[in-house]
Amino acid sequence: MIFLNLFQQRIILVSIGQSWPIIYLSLFAYMLLKRAKNRSTITLSTFFLMLASAYFFAFISIFTVNTPFSYSFYMITWFLLLYSHFFFILFAWLLIQIKEHVALKKYIIFMIFYGILITGIIWDAIFNHGIQYDETTGWTPIFSAQFAIINWMFIGFLFMLPEFIMAFRLVKIFKGSKVVIRIKLFLISSFLEFAVISLIVLYNASIFSEDYRPIHFYINLPLGMIAAYCIYRSFGRRID
Numbered sequence: 503m504i505f506l507n508l509f510q511q512r513i514i515l516v517s518i519g520q521s522w523p524i525i526y527l528s529l530f531a532y533m534l535l536k537r538a539k540n541r542s543t544i545t546l547s548t549f550f551l552m553l554a555s556a557y558f559f560a561f562i563s564i565f566t567v568n569t570p571f572s573y574s575f576y577m578i579t580w581f582l583l584l585y586s587h588f589f590f591i592l593f594a595w596l597l598i599q600i601k602e603h604v605a606l607k608k609y610i611i612f613m614i615f616y617g618i619l620i621t622g623i624i625w626d627a628i629f630n631h632g633i634q635y636d637e638t639t640g641w642t643p644i645f646s647a648q649f650a651i652i653n654w655m656f657i658g659f660l661f662m663l664p665e666f667i668m669a670f671r672l673v674k675i676f677k678g679s680k681v682v683i684r685i686k687l688f689l690i691s692s693f694l695e696f697a698v699i700s701l702i703v704l705y706n707a708s709i710f711s712e713d714y715r716p717i718h719f720y721i722n723l724p725l726g727m728i729a730a731y732c733i734y735r736s737f738g739r740r741i742d
Contacts, residue, residue: 598671
């Protein structure tokens with residue numbers, strides 16, 4: 503009976519906490535693509551759409567419990583969640599190169615490089631039991647301490663550090679321009695977005711989850727909404 507109660511709570515949290523982001527992230531992507539279809543808007547829209555897809559697969563995974571597909575759906579979720587944030591990095595890089603034409607070859611190489619790294623993280627989770635997601639955990643993903651640390655290191659060194667470096671470069675490039683205000687907003691949204699994904703790792707980490715989980719829903723969902731809106735407001739309009 504206790505398990506059923508916990509599982510029902512999980513269903514409710516997933517339904518509310520992950521269906522709503524699918525809606526507003528898809529809406530932001532639609533508004534961007536409706537306004538213009540250039541490499542910058544497509545890149546930023548891909549971030550929104552891939553993040554929405556991650557929430558969608560997480561949503562599906564909880565409704566396919568007790569089947570061979572649930573674990574696979576969750577692994578796809580985590581891949582998409584990490585890879586979506588790469589397009590956040592890619593967008594900032596395009597802004598730095600805004601006065602130059604970035605060769606499509608460089609664009610694709612950048613995508614493949616991060617794709618390989620993130621695929622390596624997923625394979626590590628599969629072969630080293632980094633993620634436990636089955637009936638023994640009440641169909642709540644549990645990250646091993648090692649896997650949680652790997653993710654935090656990846657987020658810190660390959661997401662946050664490059665993003666902040668590029669954001670400060672953008673401030674220097676556009677110093678004295680009104681665009682600086684948007685760049686600063688973009689920097690704030692960067693911090694919020696990477697805080698969101700770091701807190702998801704914290705929520706799932708076996709060594710911390712019991713203490714943090716009761717308050718996760720009240721922190722992460724508002725942060726995610728604010729971060730997505732700030733990203734859209736910062737450079738979601740009039741991108742050259």
